[in-house]
Amino acid sequence: MVSSEEWLGARRTCRSPQAARVPRARFGDPPPDLRRRLCCSAVRGRCTRVAMGGGAPRAPSSHVAELVAGRGGLRRMLDVAYLLDSPPIPGAVIYEYRTGALLQRVREALTALAEKEDRIVRLSKPSELLANLVETSLFEPRQLELCDWKTGAVPKASERDLDAILRAFAVRTDQRIALFVPAGCELTRRPSWLSVRAASFVLEEPAVTCETLEPVLRYLEASTDLADQPDLLRQEGFVARFAEMLADKPNLFTLIRAFDEVVVTATDPVSNRYDQAQHRRATLKRRARASVSDHLKGLLAGSDSWDAVRLVAALDARRWRRGWSARTVMGELYELTARLLKDGHGGPNADSRHIVLWTALILAAEGELVPTKARTAHRSRVTADGLTLGLDRLVRAYIARSGVDLADPLSGVWGRLDRTLGRMTEGEAGSPEGSRDKLLRALADALPSVSGQVDPLWLRRLAQRVRDTLEAVDTAPDASTVENAAFDPRGRVGTLATFDEVLGHGHVVKALRQRVRRADHGTGLLLYGPPGVGKRTLACLYAKAVLCDEPTPQGASCNRCEACREFERTGGLGYGYADLARTDARDRARDLVRIARTAAFSKRVVLLIANVDACEADAFDVLLKTLETPPAGVTFVLMGRDLREMRLAGVSRCRVYRMRPVTALQAQVYTRSLLETHGVACDEQVVSVLAAAAGGRPGSLRSLCERAAGLPACTLPALRAALDLNWVGPTAAWMRAALDSRPVPTVPAPADTTNRRDEILRRIRAIVLHLRLQDVAGADLDKISADPALLHHEDDELEALNASIEQQAAERGVGALVLRQSLARDCLSDDHREIEELRWAEPAGSSRA
Numbered sequence: 100m101v102s103s104e105e106w107l108g109a110r111r112t113c114r115s116p117q118a119a120r121v122p123r124a125r126f127g128d129p130p131p132d133l134r135r136r137l138c139c140s141a142v143r144g145r146c147t148r149v150a151m152g153g154g155a156p157r158a159p160s161s162h163v164a165e166l167v168a169g170r171g172g173l174r175r176m177l178d179v180a181y182l183l184d185s186p187p188i189p190g191a192v193i194y195e196y197r198t199g200a201l202l203q204r205v206r207e208a209l210t211a212l213a214e215k216e217d218r219i220v221r222l223s224k225p226s227e228l229l230a231n232l233v234e235t236s237l238f239e240p241r242q243l244e245l246c247d248w249k250t251g252a253v254p255k256a257s258e259r260d261l262d263a264i265l266r267a268f269a270v271r272t273d274q275r276i277a278l279f280v281p282a283g284c285e286l287t288r289r290p291s292w293l294s295v296r297a298a299s300f301v302l303e304e305p306a307v308t309c310e311t312l313e314p315v316l317r318y319l320e321a322s323t324d325l326a327d328q329p330d331l332l333r334q335e336g337f338v339a340r341f342a343e344m345l346a347d348k349p350n351l352f353t354l355i356r357a358f359d360e361v362v363v364t365a366t367d368p369v370s371n372r373y374d375q376a377q378h379r380r381a382t383l384k385r386r387a388r389a390s391v392s393d394h395l396k397g398l399l400a401g402s403d404s405w406d407a408v409r410l411v412a413a414l415d416a417r418r419w420r421r422g423w424s425a426r427t428v429m430g431e432l433y434e435l436t437a438r439l440l441k442d443g444h445g446g447p448n449a450d451s452r453h454i455v456l457w458t459a460l461i462l463a464a465e466g467e468l469v470p471t472k473a474r475t476a477h478r479s480r481v482t483a484d485g486l487t488l489g490l491d492r493l494v495r496a497y498i499a500r501s502g503v504d505l506a507d508p509l510s511g512v513w514g515r516l517d518r519t520l521g522r523m524t525e526g527e528a529g530s531p532e533g534s535r536d537k538l539l540r541a542l543a544d545a546l547p548s549v550s551g552q553v554d555p556l557w558l559r560r561l562a563q564r565v566r567d568t569l570e571a572v573d574t575a576p577d578a579s580t581v582e583n584a585a586f587d588p589r590g591r592v593g594t595l596a597t598f599d600e601v602l603g604h605g606h607v608v609k610a611l612r613q614r615v616r617r618a619d620h621g622t623g624l625l626l627y628g629p630p631g632v633g634k635r636t637l638a639c640l641y642a643k644a645v646l647c648d649e650p651t652p653q654g655a656s657c658n659r660c661e662a663c664r665e666f667e668r669t670g671g672l673g674y675g676y677a678d679l680a681r682t683d684a685r686d687r688a689r690d691l692v693r694i695a696r697t698a699a700f701s702k703r704v705v706l707l708i709a710n711v712d713a714c715e716a717d718a719f720d721v722l723l724k725t726l727e728t729p730p731a732g733v734t735f736v737l738m739g740r741d742l743r744e745m746r747l748a749g750v751s752r753c754r755v756y757r758m759r760p761v762t763a764l765q766a767q768v769y770t771r772s773l774l775e776t777h778g779v780a781c782d783e784q785v786v787s788v789l790a791a792a793a794g795g796r797p798g799s800l801r802s803l804c805e806r807a808a809g810l811p812a813c814t815l816p817a818l819r820a821a822l823d824l825n826w827v828g829p830t831a832a833w834m835r836a837a838l839d840s841r842p843v844p845t846v847p848a849p850a851d852t853t854n855r856r857d858e859i860l861r862r863i864r865a866i867v868l869h870l871r872l873q874d875v876a877g878a879d880l881d882k883i884s885a886d887p888a889l890l891h892h893e894d895d896e897l898e899a900l901n902a903s904i905e906q907q908a909a910e911r912g913v914g915a916l917v918l919r920q921s922l923a924r925d926c927l928s929d930d931h932r933e934i935e936e937l938r939w940a941e942p943a944g945s946s947r948a
């Protein structure tokens with residue numbers, strides 16, 4: 100039998116704050132005691148709707164009046180029904196929200212308002228707002244324009260756009276516009292926001308404080324769907340119970356949850372009497388029950404399906420009580436699972452395989468549950484419900500996959516699992532590293548005893564990955580020492596001396612030179628493009644020119660003055676560099692702020708910030724204020740990969756330049772001229788291999804050319820050997836043997852051992868793609884093969900592989916084209932199981948030879 104509390108918990112786990120406080124059908128029938136409560140409210144709900152529909156309006160409750168009177172003209176409102184009952188409202192309605200707990204309510208009220216005024220509600224995106232506001236003709240006269248600023252906010256609205264929106268907003272009082280804005284977003288920080296506010300009807304989600312606690316509770320009491328006309332506030336101990344929560348700084352959403360819980364667990368459903376003693380008992384009971392590890396054990400044992408809901412609810416409760424971040428929750432899950440694995444929960448019994456499956460699933464879910472990149476950072480952070488929903492999905496996935504006997508219960512999850520394991524070897528910033536490491540080691544210890552019996556393929560695959568990852572982690576140099584040794588905020592000065600040496604990027608170089616010539620460094624710069632494209636090189640050259648005492652008339656550094664020499668040595672006092680993707684990003688960001696503050700003492704300051712799009716929210720927040728109002732003399736140069744991932748606050752202040760990779764043709768031209776300057780003569784084949792090996796990155800093209808020039812003889816075979824490009828033959832031989840089910844020879848080990856597995860996969864894919872390209876009529880393979888190893892190769896093995904495929908095709912009675920197609924599909928898809936199976940045929944350890 101499910102208790103009311105659990106039923107509510109289940110309902111809550113699948114509910115976003117935006118959703119109305121209405122139960123959903125999918126949780127089955129509520130328990131009888133709860134059913135009566137919900138029934139009462141359903142009746143009441145109908146009555147309210149009648150009132151909304153234009154019947155006798157409800158008198159605005161007294162607390163609303165009180166709050167309206169509260170702050171000279173500023174309407175702090177809780178009861179959204181007031182929208183309907185109030186005297187006529189002027190044109191625009193602004194709803195400034197914090198958690199969004201009342202969004203749905205406000206939306207419903209506005210819809211009702213529109214109905215009352217015989218208008219059509221039109222949802223519009225922020226990006227459409229400006230056009231709609233300015234273009235009068237686009238407005239249907241009888242329309243209510245509803246726009247939530249958060250949904251698809253303008254990606255890089257300039258200040259001018261924002262001001263234009265606000266101006267139009269203030270002027271267009273003839274229209275019925277409703278704007279939902281999150282409190283503190285970029286729009287509300289514009290100076291003109293205040294005048295817009297003054298001209299509009301403003302609803303504001305209140306912060307829960309001593310002053311607002313009682314009115315908020317009164318609102319909840321009046322609007323709860325769990326009790327019929329309760330009178331709770333006057334009862335002894337009720338308000339005091341919530342006042343205790345104030346120390347934890349609750350928001351409206353937390354308070355609603357707590358309120359619902361109290362109503363369900365501690366009030367009499369008939370008399371609505373609040374029972375303090377009962378509440379205490381319920382709290383104690385819940386605390387006793389909310390043992391996450393017990394629920395996890397129950398879930399793994401598969402004894403009671405409600406353990407799943409209880410597990411999510413218990414994690415959720417703990418998170419709320421202690422204010423845990425998503426990362427801490429993930430760490431807790433890892434620790435608990437590691438403990439269960441160690442305690443021999445993975446012993447030789449039926450459910451030992453289940454815990455392995457669970458472990459793999461939570462590892463795979465990490466990327467989703469703990470977003471480490473700015474992907475979510477610029478939307479402040481993961482909402483509580485994002486995490487709860489994610490956990491809910493995780494638990495459901497586990498139940499679905501453990502319930503039936505699947506050949507590969509991890510099918511479709513491998514990719515995500517690989518990403519988490521990859522993160523371990525890269526030592527990426529900001530993940531629950533310690534506990535994940537512990538979990539992986541526990542898994543490695545437990546796996547042999549699990550897979551000892553039947554040994555299905557998926558367990559072998561998993562074991563192999565775990566072994567590979569741990570090996571890579573253990574052999575990798577200690578990340579922290581490398582970082583500290585390599586990192587000097589002022590030490591990372593560029594490698595090139597002048598703009599003339601830059602390959603490509605003509606438009607950016609031109610713009611930078613112009614800035615130097617005009618000594619116009621007020622606005623910041625944003626350079627974005629793929630890694631290795633030359634962002635930092637250009638930024639450094641620019642910084643040097645800005646700091647130079649006598650820049651040349653062409654707008655470059657003189658490379659002779661004291662400032663230039665100092666820049667080449669240490670960067671100098673006016674130079675700062677921070678890589679926000681590193682673990683110490685916060686400290687580096689603080690360093691930059693400190694340098695910016697000293698700007699008054701040095702002539703100019705240039706601050707370079709790399710990986711703006713990959714940083715943790717808090718590191719960026721440190722810089723935010725300085726970025727928005729840089730002190731005089733300070734120039735910021737932001738760098739990143741993806742413009743869409745960058746925070747608006749950073750982008751909006753900058754002049755933005757996109758940097759594209761060098762094209763194949765350009766690369767060949769550069770290669771020729773670079774080799775010429777090195778005094779090396781070589782044939783076109785070498786040039787094209789070098790150009791392809793650089794992969795569009797000018798920096799690596801330069802270093803590759805230097806390496807080629809350093810070779811005793813710059814011939815194709817020598818170059819192949821130097822660049823580790825002789826893998827085509829052996830890999831093709833290996834693939835052929837695997838296809839023919841013969842004993843397989845050794846795969847040549849890539850020189851770079853840190854991601855050996857990925858590199859072998861990449862090579863196999865390159866070969867398959869190459870074979871597939873042969874089917875394209877008229878294709879010149881030496882022109883379109885992306886991989887330098889496959890350019891101008893003269894290898895019989897590739898031919899032999901092709902012959903083998905053709906022979907197999909003949910045996911199976913299909914065309915070789917079809918077989919190559921299916922091979923390509925298998926190898927190029929994300930779930931590259933076929934290649935994996937090829938790999939398992941390889942004798943263990945052979946690739947390490």
Ligand SMILES: [Zn+2]
Nearest residue numbers: 647657660663
């Ligand atoms: Zn100089």
